[in-house]
Amino acid sequence: MTALGVTLLVQRDCLGGERVVELQLPRPVRLEDLDVVEGVVHREVLTSLPRPFFRLDVPGRFLLTGIVSDPRLRFTVRMAARERAVELALETAQRMVAT
């Protein structure tokens, strides 16, 4: 667990390529947390679903998905950034928590 209470849940390789990192925040994700993620070119919050699923695409870095009001985040880190997968995910999650 980091100083800001972010917990690493899962880290796994997929097909020897992209890397999935799942984290848990110390509190549920809020809609405004999504604004602090840098480099997003596609942002989707599906509020029509029973629970609001979101997906933020940051080309060259990761796809971030989760549910607003749920503390868990999933980063699917691109091949180009796979060596820094955990670091990137933790950095981003901590920035979200700090808002």
Added chain:
Amino acid sequence: MAVNNDAIVQAVSGLRLVGNEDGLIPAFGLYLTRHYASYYNRISFASLHAAEERGEMEARAMRAGLVDAGHQCAFFTFGGIMMSQEWDAVVKPMIETREDWVRGIIGVVNALGWGVWKVENLQGGKELKVSIGNSYESTGYLEDYGKRASGGVCFLATGGVAGIMNLIYHGDVTTRPALDDGYYKRLFADAGSFTGTEVACRAHGAERCEIVARRG
């Protein structure tokens, strides 16, 4: 809240399932692929026919192998989906019982273009009977070879139905286990594992394909 198949199909169909610059489609915590159904069908059926020409023992082994491909598909794809955030957002709020997990994953299957799956009979922990309208395997077989003299051809679906029961009732996917080799062996090689049988197939003249999974 009852599991609403149409709502699941609509929600899953609305997810943005597109490739990224790595050429991959990350979704449901796994990778999806857009694959020509005819390509897989033709490899499967050419292999089946070649085995059938060699004799019943070879044909039986080939059918078992093709069904096992369905087990693998169910294990990784359905298992991954049932532990995904998309599942938590779309399906899980509708779930009240373990049987709802079965109806929920079948709702997701109905958004994947595998035909129209319908639960005909579900006895929790004992039996699942699914009928499939317009299954892509029977459709492909009929198009390339016409009506078959005997036996069904929906091998991937047969393994898939058994996989659903094994994931939900035999291995308890609701506890979010790791999808690793040990879990796979426990699901499909244990004495109490579910096995699937195709009891009717459009390729053999039935109106809908029907698959039953029971404990072996």
